[in-house]
Amino acid sequence: MFIYACKRFGVAVLVAITVSLLSFSLIYLSGDPAMALAGESATSEDIENIRRVYGYDQPIMVQYVDWLSRVVQGDFGRSHYLKREVAEVIFERLPTTMLLGACALGFAILLSIPLGVLAAIRPNTIIDRLALTLAVVGQALPSFWFALILIFWLGITWRLLPITGTASWQNFIMPAVALGYYVTPAIMRLTRAGMLEVLSSDYIRTARAKGLKPATVLFKHALRNAIIPVVSLAAVQFGFMLGGSIVIETIFAINGLGFLAWETIQRGDLPTMQAIVLVLACFYIVLTFLADMLNAFLDPRIRVA
Amino acid sequence: MSAPNPTINGTLAGAPVVAQILEPSPGAILRRRIFGHVGLVLGGAFLVLIIAMALLAPFLAPHDPLDQELSRKLIPPIWHDSPKATWEHPLGTDLFGRDYFSRLIYGSQISLLIGFAAMLISGVIGTTLGVLAGYFGGRVDMVVNFIITTRLSMPVVLVALAVVSLIGNSLWIVIWVLGLLIWDRFAVVMRSSTQQMRNLDYVAAAQALGCSTFRIIVTEIMPNILNNLIVVATVEMAHAILLEAALSFLGLGVQPPAPSWGLMIAEGKGFMFFQPWLIGIPGAALFILILSINLLGDGVRDVTAPENQN
Amino acid sequence: MADRILEVNNLTVDIPVPSGMLHAVQGVSFSVGRGETLCIVGESGCGKSLTSLAIMDLLPANASRTADKLEHDGVDILNIGENRMANIRGNTMGMIFQEPMTSLNPAYTISNQLEEALLRHKKVGRGEARERAVFLLEKVGITAASNRLRQYPHQLSGGLRQRVMIAMTLMCGPDLIIADEPTTALDVTIQAQILLLLAELQKEFHMGLILITHDLGVVARVADRVAVMYAGQLVEQGTATQVFENPTNPYTQGLLDCIPIPGKTARGAHLGSIPGIVPSLIGDLNGCRFADRCPYAKDECVAKDIEFRAAFEAGHSYRCVLSPEVCAKNAQRKLIA
Numbered sequence: 001m002f003i004y005a006c007k008r009f010g011v012a013v014l015v016a017i018t019v020s021l022l023s024f025s026l027i028y029l030s031g032d033p034a035m036a037l038a039g040e041s042a043t044s045e046d047i048e049n050i051r052r053v054y055g056y057d058q059p060i061m062v063q064y065v066d067w068l069s070r071v072v073q074g075d076f077g078r079s080h081y082l083k084r085e086v087a088e089v090i091f092e093r094l095p096t097t098m099l100l101g102a103c104a105l106g107f108a109i110l111l112s113i114p115l116g117v118l119a120a121i122r123p124n125t126i127i128d129r130l131a132l133t134l135a136v137v138g139q140a141l142p143s144f145w146f147a148l149i150l151i152f153w154l155g156i157t158w159r160l161l162p163i164t165g166t167a168s169w170q171n172f173i174m175p176a177v178a179l180g181y182y183v184t185p186a187i188m189r190l191t192r193a194g195m196l197e198v199l200s201s202d203y204i205r206t207a208r209a210k211g212l213k214p215a216t217v218l219f220k221h222a223l224r225n226a227i228i229p230v231v232s233l234a235a236v237q238f239g240f241m242l243g244g245s246i247v248i249e250t251i252f253a254i255n256g257l258g259f260l261a262w263e264t265i266q267r268g269d270l271p272t273m274q275a276i277v278l279v280l281a282c283f284y285i286v287l288t289f290l291a292d293m294l295n296a297f298l299d300p301r302i303r304v305a
Numbered sequence: 306m307s308a309p310n311p312t313i314n315g316t317l318a319g320a321p322v323v324a325q326i327l328e329p330s331p332g333a334i335l336r337r338r339i340f341g342h343v344g345l346v347l348g349g350a351f352l353v354l355i356i357a358m359a360l361l362a363p364f365l366a367p368h369d370p371l372d373q374e375l376s377r378k379l380i381p382p383i384w385h386d387s388p389k390a391t392w393e394h395p396l397g398t399d400l401f402g403r404d405y406f407s408r409l410i411y412g413s414q415i416s417l418l419i420g421f422a423a424m425l426i427s428g429v430i431g432t433t434l435g436v437l438a439g440y441f442g443g444r445v446d447m448v449v450n451f452i453i454t455t456r457l458s459m460p461v462v463l464v465a466l467a468v469v470s471l472i473g474n475s476l477w478i479v480i481w482v483l484g485l486l487i488w489d490r491f492a493v494v495m496r497s498s499t500q501q502m503r504n505l506d507y508v509a510a511a512q513a514l515g516c517s518t519f520r521i522i523v524t525e526i527m528p529n530i531l532n533n534l535i536v537v538a539t540v541e542m543a544h545a546i547l548l549e550a551a552l553s554f555l556g557l558g559v560q561p562p563a564p565s566w567g568l569m570i571a572e573g574k575g576f577m578f579f580q581p582w583l584i585g586i587p588g589a590a591l592f593i594l595i596l597s598i599n600l601l602g603d604g605v606r607d608v609t610a611p612e613n614q615n
Numbered sequence: 616m617a618d619r620i621l622e623v624n625n626l627t628v629d630i631p632v633p634s635g636m637l638h639a640v641q642g643v644s645f646s647v648g649r650g651e652t653l654c655i656v657g658e659s660g661c662g663k664s665l666t667s668l669a670i671m672d673l674l675p676a677n678a679s680r681t682a683d684k685l686e687h688d689g690v691d692i693l694n695i696g697e698n699r700m701a702n703i704r705g706n707t708m709g710m711i712f713q714e715p716m717t718s719l720n721p722a723y724t725i726s727n728q729l730e731e732a733l734l735r736h737k738k739v740g741r742g743e744a745r746e747r748a749v750f751l752l753e754k755v756g757i758t759a760a761s762n763r764l765r766q767y768p769h770q771l772s773g774g775l776r777q778r779v780m781i782a783m784t785l786m787c788g789p790d791l792i793i794a795d796e797p798t799t800a801l802d803v804t805i806q807a808q809i810l811l812l813l814a815e816l817q818k819e820f821h822m823g824l825i826l827i828t829h830d831l832g833v834v835a836r837v838a839d840r841v842a843v844m845y846a847g848q849l850v851e852q853g854t855a856t857q858v859f860e861n862p863t864n865p866y867t868q869g870l871l872d873c874i875p876i877p878g879k880t881a882r883g884a885h886l887g888s889i890p891g892i893v894p895s896l897i898g899d900l901n902g903c904r905f906a907d908r909c910p911y912a913k914d915e916c917v918a919k920d921i922e923f924r925a926a927f928e929a930g931h932s933y934r935c936v937l938s939p940e941v942c943a944k945n946a947q948r949k950l951i952a
Contacts, residue, residue, distance in 0.1 A: 011454070014451065015451070015454050015455050016458075018451075019455060022455075022459065026467060026468070029468060029471040136344075136596065136603065137596070139543075140543070140592050141595075142592065142595070144550075144554050144567075145584065145591065148577060148584050151577075152581060156577075202712060202718040205673060206780070206783075207720065208673055209704055209709070209710045210704065210731065210735065210783070211732070212701070212705070214697075216731075216735075220723075221720050236457070239457075246462050246463055246466065246555070247462065247551050247554070247555065261466070262555060265470045266556070268471070273467045277460065277463055281460065288457075299722065300724075300769065301767070304767055
């Protein structure tokens, strides 16, 4: 287990370094960063000045190492759009996005796992068909359109829920549903498939041959094994949701990382863009690492090797 | 006792001949399974309709999708009980007075083109990586796995938005950015399919016969993972179309005045309370397109899945 | 306390398949006494396993089971409902499966899986359950039992896992154990150990044992009574001596020809084989299932269903149109040839 964790951690660090290199190289996509920074009316002297001040005249590897060493110390530079320290803004906005993501994942799990289990216990019945139909429809619904529909009915027509901001917990219901529903089909299908496979396995027959109660067979023996791959998927989906929060936060005007990303991307605010990409990627890396550790804990075949 | 009884052999040999005659051919079975699959037929039919709509757009569209006529703006669609509704504009007009029906028809071209082209690009990248990793294993597999993990940790929407905003947004830039970003599922699925194939005896037999690696991959492995490839291709095509719509919705994808469905929803957003059809119609179109692609993919998977062969 | 721990009368299992109804088990009747070992033998797919699953009421959901009588310890278990059947399963009636590698849940320790059966059926504390588990693991020949209890199934070999499975079925002290090819998946060297262990435990705890196998060598060593199945039907039943010494049904004769018997089969002699294949059990079936492959088949064999009939000795019966005398003569002739 310890060796497995160390190996897995090593890979995570390597991936993080690669991602940092990629997000660093974002600045070179637009061509000359100094020119972009200086604006259209700048003279060549101004540009030269900026190039020196920001270190753009150094070799790229030197710039990268320089940038990375500052990032590791929590210094993402200064946002020229917000006129503030990037790190400060990000840590201000991050909790909102995390909260939104957690609510969305909670909604998705509460909906998809019971549905998947039910569908697996009663394959080819109405419940199963209903769950599958829901999955097919859910996967085809563009999230931003679904969010607008929610706003139209729940927010404007029936006035049940507030449509913008983060003032109360009610503000999070629609965004969480709009963000979470999109991952329910995948989790539901995996739960269903896993349960179907496990329920037809030999050890479930053994459990039944022991005369165990149906609930014991289902939850202790079947779900426990079927849930293992679902944990990994949920972690991956949580990462995707943080990325997808940019759409939902923009629609619901939620002051999180996604909204920040949209604002700064439109303004071409490079340091903030880089920082958000890096922070979300690192969060994803940490998340999948933790999911793997949880998996190892749940599956003795990995834990006790 | 050890000599087989000739009469028994006779009846046994006779039976399969009759059975062969009565048994439908594999092609007929496949046809029956395809047409017996409601989702596959429905999805396929709708997709064919939408493709036909895109190809025949110049003949089908009653107006130029870009023609502005501010005096005729925000006409409601024909089913609205309004004196302004007219068969001249069956789906109404947007806030610049452009014919919504024509924009919808031309919009299908953008969605299909982006979906198809981005799927092709990502398919080539992902399949190459996946097949190489699955076939060679070992170090190659490790490296490819690392590349996949790195790619998965980059948030797609965010990176796509950032890149598009930095290098400019034309249709082809959106296509390339999406194609270069969403190959991960191709790689993951092709890798595991190839791994399974790789361990089968007939691949070992082909190796023993001295077939070249390239030949084995192309003639022995690819045909057997083709069904998985088609399924992933449909998923990724739908994914690309949704991503383009989201990018355009956020204002960083296809640029106005092009009739992208995502852009149409973004433009109609401000009027959604009094003119809900402005977001309803392009959204429904997007939904139907994605649904039919997904149904087609699910259908292909069901029909070709080995457990359903009997 | 009935002397017969299990009585099965006219048991039938039907499974719907796309091309019709699969008559997997047809009219099977037998009984097992306390302290008796019944071996059910036959080829793969003859319905042995489904018979045992039908007794335990563990058939696949789509299979249907009918019987005139199914009694465990004098109590009807045919129509007692799932709840009361669950109280019997694992308690007074246990089952050991073919695949020890996959029959244990990978997520739980051996102790958890052993003890849960006892905790489910008897009013005992965890400590008592642990003691019983250690006692039984030692009984089935596992050393350092208390260490093994902490381990997970993937840490044990196939032979050890099957020993654990045996201990698991013994936890509640059952009257009857059904072992469905318990050694097929194991190494040859371990097979004999496990079977002898089962036979020993059966004697020690005075249980009924139904041993399902296609290994006739094993049958000869442990069986009190033998039932031979072919294509979903019983074709011969009797004491081990009766069936082995005087096989009467032509299929049983053919089956016994296929194995060498020390002292009887001459060195270098040809072993027999039965030509042809097992008939499909889908759709309406008539006449003798073995007629296609039987060297003595006559017209009347396929005309109507063949009844079970008594052989020479009491307790020995078989299914064939031929009289016991003719069958015995056939067997003689074959030995000479």
